[in-house]
Amino acid sequence: MQEENKLRNLLFVINPIAGDIDKEELEDEIKTVCAEHQLNCTIYRTTGKQDPEQVKAHLGKDKYDAVFAVGGDGTVSMVGALLIGTSIPLGIIPLGSGNGLSKDLGIPQDTEEALQLIHEHVVRNIDTIDLNGRPSIHLSDLGFNALVVKRFSEGEKRGPGAYAWIALQEYINYESKFYRIETDTENFEGEAFMVTIANANAFGSNAAINPSGIMNDGRFEICLIEPFPKAAAPVLLVRMYTDNIDGSIYSRRISCRKATVYNIDREVAHIDGEPVELGEEIKVTMHPRSLKVILPIPEEG
Numbered sequence: 062m063q064e065e066n067k068l069r070n071l072l073f074v075i076n077p078i079a080g081d082i083d084k085e086e087l088e089d090e091i092k093t094v095c096a097e098h099q100l101n102c103t104i105y106r107t108t109g110k111q112d113p114e115q116v117k118a119h120l121g122k123d124k125y126d127a128v129f130a131v132g133g134d135g136t137v138s139m140v141g142a143l144l145i146g147t148s149i150p151l152g153i154i155p156l157g158s159g160n161g162l163s164k165d166l167g168i169p170q171d172t173e174e175a176l177q178l179i180h181e182h183v184v185r186n187i188d189t190i191d192l193n194g195r196p197s198i199h200l201s202d203l204g205f206n207a208l209v210v211k212r213f214s215e216g217e218k219r220g221p222g223a224y225a226w227i228a229l230q231e232y233i234n235y236e237s238k239f240y241r242i243e244t245d246t247e248n249f250e251g252e253a254f255m256v257t258i259a260n261a262n263a264f265g266s267n268a269a270i271n272p273s274g275i276m277n278d279g280r281f282e283i284c285l286i287e288p289f290p291k292a293a294a295p296v297l298l299v300r301m302y303t304d305n306i307d308g309s310i311y312s313r314r315i316s317c318r319k320a321t322v323y324n325i326d327r328e329v330a331h332i333d334g335e336p337v338e339l340g341e342e343i344k345v346t347m348h349p350r351s352l353k354v355i356l357p358i359p360e361e362g
């Protein structure tokens with residue numbers, strides 16, 4: 062434990078349904094770890110109703126040194142959004158099906174290992190962005206993937222298999238949409254299969270849309286997949302899963318500090334995995350190093 066980062070009063074926001082995993086044992090483990098290290102532990106279990114308001118009320122009532130989101134990407138985004146611009150760091154115990162942000166941050170996916178972060182960690186600042194005022198910490202999309210995210214969130218079935226099945230069904234008839242993008246570095250006008258506004262690197266599935274993105278460089282990337290022949294789809298997929306999307310002639314990336322995306326066809330959108338309605342004109346703003354995160358202590362050498 063690094064004394065400078067000693068975080069004593071901890072709030073754990075636990076999503077009881079995330080990842081279809083029973084959390085009772087985990088709650089006991091969290092309490093045990095905290096007791097062993099003389100840390101104060103408060104637990105809030107999400108209900109799915111007015112959780113942001115409830116967590117905000119907790120933050121207003123007591124002074125917490127850190128808040129751990131225990132759940133999937135939805136729980137992490139909800140807690141993270143409340144901590145942007147504050148001095149309270151976000152910890153993550155990943156328990157969802159994707160866990161995209163935690164993977165990009167190098168947080169252990171093994172629960173026992175992730176629990177060590179409660180008492181052994183470093184705190185670092187990362188950038189966040191916002192889309193028309195809505196915070197995004199990880200990846201947001203317009204286009205094909207956003208449509209799949211929307212269908213997935215409307216469906217009953219969870220898990221990567223269900224997601225892949227929806228993607229396949231939607232892919233068969235999907236037509237690229239028209240976008241105009243103005244940034245402080247370059248502009249784009251034309252059709253795209255998908256437009257990802259990336260603060261980070263890879264989706265929870267491990268498909269890396271922005272492999273060289275850096276989360277504390279004051280920049281974000283607009284990653285375009287331009288229209289491609291159906292026969293090129295498998296190669297594109299392989300490139301995404303091997304950190305090599307830049308090698309594709311259908312991929313284009315704009316690195317910038319601010320942007321306006323004109324979603325001319327009013328295609329669906331998501332922010333960090335949550336489907337959203339953003340309107341035709343989307344202003345993207347960068348907030349450098351605006352979120353503190355709890356990370357594993359880097360290995361030396």
Ligand SMILES: Nc1ncnc2c1ncn2[C@@H]1O[C@H](COP(=O)(O)OP(=O)(O)OP(=O)(O)O)[C@@H](O)[C@H]1O
Nearest residue numbers: 079080107108109132133134135136157158159160
């Ligand atoms: N007690 C609860 N009962 C029902 N729904 C809940 C409850 N608590 C939170 N939720 C809902 O869970 C969703 C967030 O789930 P989260 O993303 O954390 O896990 P997941 O869906 O299993 O993981 P992933 O997003 O990685 O697939 C939100 O829609 C939230 O409203």
